Amino acid sequence: MRSRETILRQAVELSSVEGLDGLSLGRLATATGVSKSGLFAHWRDKEQLQLDAVEWAVRQWTEQVVGPALRAPAGVRRLFALHEARLAFYGDGVLPGGCFFFAVQAEFDDRPGAVRDRLSRSMREWQGLIRRLVAEAVTLGELADGVDPAQLAYEIDALGEMVIVHSRLHDGAQALVHARRAVLARLRALCPDPALLPED
Amino acid sequence: MRSRETILRQAVELSSVEGLDGLSLGRLATATGVSKSGLFAHWRDKEQLQLDAVEWAVRQWTEQVVGPALRAPAGVRRLFALHEARLAFYGDGVLPGGCFFFAVQAEFDDRPGAVRDRLSRSMREWQGLIRRLVAEAVTLGELADGVDPAQLAYEIDALGEMVIVHSRLHDGAQALVHARRAVLARLRALCPDPALLPED
DNA sequence: TAGACGACCGACCGATCGGTCGTATAGTTT
DNA sequence: AAACTATACGACCGATCGGTCGGTCGTCTA
Numbered sequence: 454m455r456s457r458e459t460i461l462r463q464a465v466e467l468s469s470v471e472g473l474d475g476l477s478l479g480r481l482a483t484a485t486g487v488s489k490s491g492l493f494a495h496w497r498d499k500e501q502l503q504l505d506a507v508e509w510a511v512r513q514w515t516e517q518v519v520g521p522a523l524r525a526p527a528g529v530r531r532l533f534a535l536h537e538a539r540l541a542f543y544g545d546g547v548l549p550g551g552c553f554f555f556a557v558q559a560e561f562d563d564r565p566g567a568v569r570d571r572l573s574r575s576m577r578e579w580q581g582l583i584r585r586l587v588a589e590a591v592t593l594g595e596l597a598d599g600v601d602p603a604q605l606a607y608e609i610d611a612l613g614e615m616v617i618v619h620s621r622l623h624d625g626a627q628a629l630v631h632a633r634r635a636v637l638a639r640l641r642a643l644c645p646d647p648a649l650l651p652e653d
Numbered sequence: 654m655r656s657r658e659t660i661l662r663q664a665v666e667l668s669s670v671e672g673l674d675g676l677s678l679g680r681l682a683t684a685t686g687v688s689k690s691g692l693f694a695h696w697r698d699k700e701q702l703q704l705d706a707v708e709w710a711v712r713q714w715t716e717q718v719v720g721p722a723l724r725a726p727a728g729v730r731r732l733f734a735l736h737e738a739r740l741a742f743y744g745d746g747v748l749p750g751g752c753f754f755f756a757v758q759a760e761f762d763d764r765p766g767a768v769r770d771r772l773s774r775s776m777r778e779w780q781g782l783i784r785r786l787v788a789e790a791v792t793l794g795e796l797a798d799g800v801d802p803a804q805l806a807y808e809i810d811a812l813g814e815m816v817i818v819h820s821r822l823h824d825g826a827q828a829l830v831h832a833r834r835a836v837l838a839r840l841r842a843l844c845p846d847p848a849l850l851p852e853d
Numbered sequence: 854t855a856g857a858c859g860a861c862c863g864a865c866c867g868a869t870c871g872g873t874c875g876t877a878t879a880g881t882t883t
Numbered sequence: 884a885a886a887c888t889a890t891a892c893g894a895c896c897g898a899t900c901g902g903t904c905g906g907t908c909g910t911c912t913a
Contacts, residue, residue: 470763475675478901490903491861553765559759563670563752565895567718569853573821607831611815612808619807621762621773642842678871690873691891699871855913862907870899876890882887 461509469553531596532586555617597643661709669753728795732786755817797843
């Protein structure tokens with residue numbers, strides 16, 4: 454039996470090009486060396502496979518972005534570590550993780566269903582994580598009082614997310630630099646202790 | 654003959670849901686009251702229709718976002734006016750303009766072709782416009798010297814663009830407030846003359 | 854060793870896709 | 884009134900889609 458893992462990875466890779474709904478089960482089958490009906494032995498229908506593919510992608514994100522960041526010291530350093538881990542994930546580029554999420558959420562945000570619900574849940578968790586780290590940094594006194602967690606979380610998320618758009622159309626490396634500098638400058642301006650963050 | 658304008662508007666509207674490539678010519682035909690073969694009397698093939706649909710959407714953007722902003726006084730006020738016009742365009746929501754661009758660029762950025770080229774050209778022009786307005790504001794002395802136009806343009810564009818993502822998953826109105834406040838605070842920090850920008 | 858079972862296959866189904874073609878019709882010209 | 888032209892139509896094409904079905908083969912168990 455071809456490993457489920459292999460098939461899901463391949464599904465995510467194909468979906469980052471042709472979309473999760475535009476993903477052809479026939480092409481996925483030949484790409485993984487399985488017959489099309491072989492796929493239906495593992496998944497009831499296309500939607501179940503889509504859900505599992507999203508689940509797999511979310512796990513990659515959690516393991517490679519959230520996990521490493523949580524190992525950084527709590528406070529503003531952990532917040533910036535999360536931002537940097539995300540940029541590193543995008544910068545790798547080999548894994549279609551970044552563009553997968555970007556493409557798929559744009560594809561499904563207008564269409565109700567289990568896939569959209571799963572995606573929006575994961576996005577809400579991501580937003581909540583950033584907000585929580587901001588609030589934590591404020592509590593620790595590492596960010597100025599009066600910082601609105603929701604406002605700052607929006608800014609950090611936006612500055613990181615747009616790397617995806619820019620990296621395709623312009624110079625991807627430059628977008629990463631811009632995204633890093635923007636958040637770094639923003640945090641340094643709000644952080645009483647300059648030693649907690651890198652110079653540049 | 655049904656007006657080309659009507660058909661293109663309908664095409665953009667449908668594409669914002671099912672994607673520009675996933676757009677079904679059959680559904681577009683019935684939605685506009687034209688037969689499917691009637692569409693082929695106006696456009697050679699699907700790609701030409703897609704290109705015209707993108708062109709139509711770009712024109713909407715130019716007329717409703719770029720145009721009004723350019724009527725504001727030059728300098729940092731024009732820069733902020735551009736940001737506000739964009740947010741207003743997204744906030745309207747009736748026109749699927751915002752999500753159309755977002756969905757379509759995510760759909761085509763991996764697939765070479767005339768549509769992708771047209772989209773990336775228009776995005777490059779958009780980026781260039783912001784950069785030019787930043788540089789202009791610096792020249793007029795309305796922004797601090799040493800401001801990197803490319804860096805600031807990235808930030809303004811990112812903070813505005815993410816409204817699209819957030820408005821679907823969370824509270825859209827709140828995202829608009831966050832985006833407006835973020836850019837306003839950033840510009841006020843760089844602007845020697847506080848009177849040029851609104852309080853909040 | 855008999856048999857139950859899960860993985861997998863090739864062939865096939867109805868539906869829908871983009872696109873073509875012959876024809877009917879309305880309006881204009883002669 | 885007859886002839887011509889532009890426009891749009893319904894019917895149809897091959898290809899591809901998601902999904903089903905009958906059946907094969909290897910493995911594990913009683």
